[in-house]
Amino acid sequence: MEIAMVPKELWKPPNELDVQKVGNVICSFLDTVSTSYGRATHYNTKEEQQKAEIESHNTMLGFDRDLYIVFLTLPGITDRSVQMGMKNLLSSQRNGVPTSFLSSGQERTVLYYLIKSIPPPRMLKMVEGLRVGSEQLGLKKANNARTRKLILRTLLSTGRLELWSVKYRKKMKAALTHAWGQRKASIIREILKRDERLWNPKEQSIIQKSVNKFCVSSRVKPIYECIRFIFGVRDRVTLTLFREFERAKVDLHEGKHLPREVLEGIRSTYHKDIPKDKVLEAVKSSLTTQQKMAVQKQAKAAGIDIAMDPRNYDPIKLYIYAFECGLTDEITKALDEKARKAASALPVHYKKVGVVVDVSKSMEGDGTQKLRPVATALAMRDMLQYVGEECQTVYCGGDMTDERLAKPQGATGLAEKLVQVLNVSPMPDVVFVISDGYENAPAGRFAEVVKHLNEMGIKVPIFHMNPVFAAETGKARELAPELVSTMPIQQPAAMGPAMLRELVQHDPIKGVNMLLHIALKAGSNELRKELIHA
Amino acid sequence: MPRTLTIEEILAGVGFGQPQTVGNMSVLPIIDEDGSAQDDDWAPPDVEVGTSHYGTVNMRNRNDERPTIVPTGAGWVTQQHAQDHAIPSAVLMEAKGTKSVDVACCIEESQGGFISRGAHEMLIIPASMRPSALAKREVKEYSKLWGEIQALNRTTGVDRSGGHLVYFLKHFQKQLDEFVAEFELVPKQVGAIVFVGRRVAGIERAPNYAYWEKIWIPLIRVCYGSLAIMHAKKWEGKYGHRLPLESQSKTLDELVAALNDLRAREVNMLRDRFEEESKRQIKCANAEQRLSTAELQTFASEKLCGQLVVDGSKATYPYVSCSCTS
Numbered sequence: 001m002e003i004a005m006v007p008k009e010l011w012k013p014p015n016e017l018d019v020q021k022v023g024n025v026i027c028s029f030l031d032t033v034s035t036s037y038g039r040a041t042h043y044n045t046k047e048e049q050q051k052a053e054i055e056s057h058n059t060m061l062g063f064d065r066d067l068y069i070v071f072l073t074l075p076g077i078t079d080r081s082v083q084m085g086m087k088n089l090l091s092s093q094r095n096g097v098p099t100s101f102l103s104s105g106q107e108r109t110v111l112y113y114l115i116k117s118i119p120p121p122r123m124l125k126m127v128e129g130l131r132v133g134s135e136q137l138g139l140k141k142a143n144n145a146r147t148r149k150l151i152l153r154t155l156l157s158t159g160r161l162e163l164w165s166v167k168y169r170k171k172m173k174a175a176l177t178h179a180w181g182q183r184k185a186s187i188i189r190e191i192l193k194r195d196e197r198l199w200n201p202k203e204q205s206i207i208q209k210s211v212n213k214f215c216v217s218s219r220v221k222p223i224y225e226c227i228r229f230i231f232g233v234r235d236r237v238t239l240t241l242f243r244e245f246e247r248a249k250v251d252l253h254e255g256k257h258l259p260r261e262v263l264e265g266i267r268s269t270y271h272k273d274i275p276k277d278k279v280l281e282a283v284k285s286s287l288t289t290q291q292k293m294a295v296q297k298q299a300k301a302a303g304i305d306i307a308m309d310p311r312n313y314d315p316i317k318l319y320i321y322a323f324e325c326g327l328t329d330e331i332t333k334a335l336d337e338k339a340r341k342a343a344s345a346l347p348v349h350y351k352k353v354g355v356v357v358d359v360s361k362s363m364e365g366d367g368t369q370k371l372r373p374v375a376t377a378l379a380m381r382d383m384l385q386y387v388g389e390e391c392q393t394v395y396c397g398g399d400m401t402d403e404r405l406a407k408p409q410g411a412t413g414l415a416e417k418l419v420q421v422l423n424v425s426p427m428p429d430v431v432f433v434i435s436d437g438y439e440n441a442p443a444g445r446f447a448e449v450v451k452h453l454n455e456m457g458i459k460v461p462i463f464h465m466n467p468v469f470a471a472e473t474g475k476a477r478e479l480a481p482e483l484v485s486t487m488p489i490q491q492p493a494a495m496g497p498a499m500l501r502e503l504v505q506h507d508p509i510k511g512v513n514m515l516l517h518i519a520l521k522a523g524s525n526e527l528r529k530e531l532i533h534a
Numbered sequence: 535m536p537r538t539l540t541i542e543e544i545l546a547g548v549g550f551g552q553p554q555t556v557g558n559m560s561v562l563p564i565i566d567e568d569g570s571a572q573d574d575d576w577a578p579p580d581v582e583v584g585t586s587h588y589g590t591v592n593m594r595n596r597n598d599e600r601p602t603i604v605p606t607g608a609g610w611v612t613q614q615h616a617q618d619h620a621i622p623s624a625v626l627m628e629a630k631g632t633k634s635v636d637v638a639c640c641i642e643e644s645q646g647g648f649i650s651r652g653a654h655e656m657l658i659i660p661a662s663m664r665p666s667a668l669a670k671r672e673v674k675e676y677s678k679l680w681g682e683i684q685a686l687n688r689t690t691g692v693d694r695s696g697g698h699l700v701y702f703l704k705h706f707q708k709q710l711d712e713f714v715a716e717f718e719l720v721p722k723q724v725g726a727i728v729f730v731g732r733r734v735a736g737i738e739r740a741p742n743y744a745y746w747e748k749i750w751i752p753l754i755r756v757c758y759g760s761l762a763i764m765h766a767k768k769w770e771g772k773y774g775h776r777l778p779l780e781s782q783s784k785t786l787d788e789l790v791a792a793l794n795d796l797r798a799r800e801v802n803m804l805r806d807r808f809e810e811e812s813k814r815q816i817k818c819a820n821a822e823q824r825l826s827t828a829e830l831q832t833f834a835s836e837k838l839c840g841q842l843v844v845d846g847s848k849a850t851y852p853y854v855s856c857s858c859t860s
Contacts, residue, residue: 410718
């Protein structure tokens with residue numbers, strides 16, 4: 001195996017800290033942020049999941065704030081983890097806590113990068129949570145100047161403000177009111193109602209400090225109109241979406257550029273006699289990428305053709321879609337391309353790779369995450385085909401009618417499959433076992449076999465990749481504790497960081513710096529330039 | 535007329551799958567590979583349940599087209615401020631039918647209130663209580679299982695006393711949920727032989743695949759999961775069915791052979807234990823309920839007691855549910 005060398009050492013642990021402890025804290029945090037959705041799994045309640053998450057975040061933040069910040073930009077971190085991380089950072093001070101290599105300005109840069117990386121509905125929900133705290137999200141209150149500036153910069157400088165104003169207007173109103181304060185928001189609304197040529201110097205100053213400062217100067221007029229729209233002022237509309245919003249109330253077909261849910265809302269209020277399918281037909285050209293996937297079934301049933309480009313979706317979503325609607329050649333091609341690309345970004349390469357894929361019944365997942373574990377497993381399997389020059393794959397359980405789309409079924413006998421994948425000539429250089437960690441044919445046999453292999457002198461490294469975070473252990477469930485490294489993985493892009501876990505355990509300085517390198521390479525351009533290329 | 539037969543006769547026409555073993559519990563799936571033993575006349579149990587008096591459970595079969603069998607020991611623990619209840623005996627219900635069981639058991643001693651009718655999630659009472667519940671199935675006394683529930687809580691170290699099954703369920707929620715993840719449904723499964731420790735703990739057989747899929751989680755989670763927990767408390771997790779891998783293999787081919795051999799020995803161990811039980815005579819009491827050509831009968835052998843449904847028109851036993859008596 002080869003690992004790319006890190007060009008620059010950014011981080012060193014404090015001298016007084018035990019190397020082992022450093023590795024444990026960081027690995028536990030990485031496990032959490034790469035697999036936890038805060039929802040129930042097949043095995044744990046939602047409350048248990050959330051408690052384990054909060055603890056993991058607090059430990060890491062208390063350990064090293066800068067590592068905490070940058071690790072949130074690693075590929076494969078869940079949106080939920082980013083939300084939680086942001087809230088923790090915004091509700092806590094930088095002064096007087098362990099930090100190592102970032103300046104305050106650089107922390108702000110990362111925070112801005114992170115808030116933009118979350119999908120808008122989640123970002124707005126997080127902003128709402130900042131105001132009042134959200135027990136459900138495990139979030140503390142963060143109502144300070146720094147937070148307010150971040151919110152305003154994010155909302156007012158986005159190139160999608162017109163769309164967000166019409167699609168999320170209530171949440172946008174709440175977010176802007178939070179950032180400005182109730183009183184100032186009212187004042188701004190009243191000022192913007194009037195022609196700007198009539199503003200007095202004090203009003204100009206208010207708008208300059210509260211609005212213009214956060215956006216590009218050439219775009220202030222549309223931004224004023226967006227703010228007016230958000231706060232319910234609907235005269236003097238010039239922007240396309242706002243005009244369509246008003247006109248669609250009279251003639252539904254005038255709303256063809258509106259978001260689907262907005263036009264559906266107008267239909268259900270003003271045009272109850274028009275069937276829902278008409279909305280889909282009207283807006284099909286303006287559907288988001290995610291919506292195009294979500295409505296395929298409905299569209300087909302209604303005879304509406306909505307083109308969906310599989311290249312725009314992550315491989316896990318594609319597999320979940322394929323389980324429901326079938327696997328087309330186009331989807332297969334997109335999956336292969338993504339797998340190749342993900343494999344090329346890994347910091348390691350092998351000659352021959354062995355893969356054991358658990359497709360037993362429990363990989364079906366829980367109601368709220370139905371089919372996600374097996375979809376993740378299949379996406380990982382695809383990527384691993386390109387990690388070595390040669391690859392051999394075996395399956396444990398599963399309906400193998402279509403091997404590409406193996407369906408969860410049957411019991412879990414991983415031990416025999418491990419031996420099977422090794423018992424070939426030449427033997428693989430590495431074996432990856434993709435499984436939720438629940439074994440029953442019988443339980444414990446896998447660990448016995450690994451121990452036996454070691455005694456036989458077979459030293460092929462074995463990695464267990466687990467797409468499920470189990471709250472009862474505070475990490476992903478292990479198949480063979482102390483014998484096999486278990487890496488929690490939610491998507492192929494997260495594999496690079498996951499593969500470095502072992503390095504983090506045994507050589508934290510090297511491992512952590514490698515992780516930082518990956519995070520900075522994938523994250524903010526500005527920070528990458530400042531920290532890597534400086 | 536009471537009669538005798540054997541479990542082997544009852545399970546004629548079905549086969550067995552590969553066993554699953556986790557800790558001290560093993561499951562040997564009963565498989566109907568070609569579907570020839572399926573009885574699709576019975577719908578999976580999907581009932582609306584409510585209580586109107588303490589000790590009275592009112593049920594409605596939500597399936598409009600097919601009758602169903604509400605399993606032996608079915609129970610309902612709800613979030614309502616109402617007394618949880620269970621029924622000691624299985625109930626045959628016609629399509630869209632309603633039934634009131636006035637010999638039901640309260641399983642939440644000091645909680646008052648009646649359960650509002652709804653499609654509440656069903657459990658099956660701990661296997662350790664089923665023989666006692668069956669023995670008292672015709673007794674009109676809603677407190678008849680409180681002693682058993684108290685004993686369960688006490689022996690498993692639940693730190694609250696009283697005839698509240700929900701105390702046990704909350705105390706061991708994590709372990710019970712894990713059983714569901716650990717023991718997986720396999721294709722064509724219509725039943726299971728459950729072993730706890732080194733004994734047959736129960737034999738379950740459903741009329742068809744869909745029925746089995748519906749009752750599997752209630753069975754493995756609370757009914758048999760509770761037994762595994764009790765056993766583990768008593769024997770500290772010993773006496774499971776996993777034999778140690780003590781191979782001297784020097785090559786992978788030898789290791790494969792060793793694993794196959796080990797597996798075969800584990801399977802044979804389970805099957806031998808079951809075979810011993812399957813050949814014992816069981817005595818069936820007279821039919822207690824009838825629905826068309828089907829009859830519900832209660833039976834007992836030296837070590838097992840339970841219920842079965844016999845369909846005279848087909849000479850089959852679409853339903854069997856029994857647990858060990860000690």
